[in-house]
Amino acid sequence: MATTLATDIRLSIAHQTRFALRLASAISSNPKFAATNAVYSPLSLHVGLSLVAAGARGATREQLIATLGSGKEGEEAEGLHALAEQVVQLVLADASSAGGPRVAFANGIFVDASLALKASFQELAVRTYKADVLSADFQTKPVEAAGQVNSWVEKATEGLIKDILPEGSVDNTTRLVLGNALYFKGDWHEKFDASKTKDDMFHLLDGSSVQTPYISTTNKQYILSTDNLKILKLPYHQGGDKRQFSMYILLPKARDGFGSLAKRLSTEPSLIQSLLPTKKVEVGQFKLPKFKISFGFDASDLLKGLGLQLPFSPGADLSEMVDSPVAHNLYISSVRHKSFVEVNEEGTEAAAATSIEASSRSLPRKIDFIADHPFIFLIREDTNGVVLFVGHVVNPLLSS
Secondary structure, eight states: OOHHHHHHHHHHHHHHHHHHHHHHHHHHSHHHHTSEEEOOOOHHHHHHHHHHHHOOOOHHHHHHHHHHOSSSTTOHHHHHHHHHHHIIIIIIIIIIIGTTTEEEEEEEEEEEEEBBBBBHHHHHHTTTOOOOEEEEEETHHHHHHHHHHHHHOOOOOOOOTOOOSOSSSSSSOEEEEEEEEEEEEEEBBOOOOGGOEEEEEEOOOOOOOEEEEOOOOSSOEEEEOSSSEEEEEBOOOOOOSSSOOEEEEEEEETTTOOOHHHHHHOOOHHHHHHTOOOOEEEEEEEEEEOOEEEEEEEOHHHHHHHHOOOSSTTTTTTSBBBBBBBGOOOOEEEEEEEEEEEEEESSEEEEEEEEEEOOOOOOOOOEEEEOSEEEEEEEEEEEEEEEEEEEEEEEEEEOO
């Protein structure tokens, strides 16, 4: 039974990774986002939408399951909830007391004071998703209710994510807000010497260049090289458990290869697993730019582009969420997401929040890794394969 469960969870994680990379490709290929640095947490969005699926019925539920992916046929919803439970309880448990990364994750359901959640939905949300259920007065005090949600998210992300609900995004038609927040801060297993950080040129997609600080080292690194791609693995300091968090830098060899790489990852999500570096190699030149990204967007249109249409339409069926005749009128008005990530010589600090209103060749002896042009990065928990953050850097000097 345990083996079957583990197999099902691995399958669910593979689906979650596919969702992550499809959305990453949609962001990277969108002209509005491709011109700037971006980062988002597919895990935050996946868990939030899985909770929506728990309150959906019929075709709406089926569409959510098809978009998110899950486990065994006939048990798709159970696969989503089992994955969420495993992720929340195991992957996202804090490890800072044992010297590992600081991890904080929170789920919140803000319900209008005039409504009550269905007992079955509330029990699943609290037991499996570890959600806080909170009352808010959207109908008569929408501004104060939005402030309540924003304060909750800000606290959960150590102050890094502010105003997840911008002014005017909540009004007296809002009935509930599903929010989640993820915070991650980890030190590199081997920190970099700040005295070796030097400025050099970074080549932009338009052919111009900028001067930016680069982290440098002569120590061996986890690097894998293929014909058109180099992948760097930077492990974070491990805590007292078996989890191993790592950042991966996916660097196309061509200076303008960023777009085609994003598309390739979307159509070949298993590529990530097959190209993970497993051993350290001698490095020649090593240059990784320091960067800090704050990125927010309304994910609604991108999710619709992935096939998630019904939950955003008046024909949505979210009637399993609340115990009221108004339940049949509920639909998702928006999915808002904000993320933050900073990479320096010490390690990484990252946060994200989502609000949902209603074959490699042999390596040479020495290898260069010079990230002097646009690249994709992700933060992953390696023992489970869960992707926490995905992003891209097109200009290290841009912070938002």
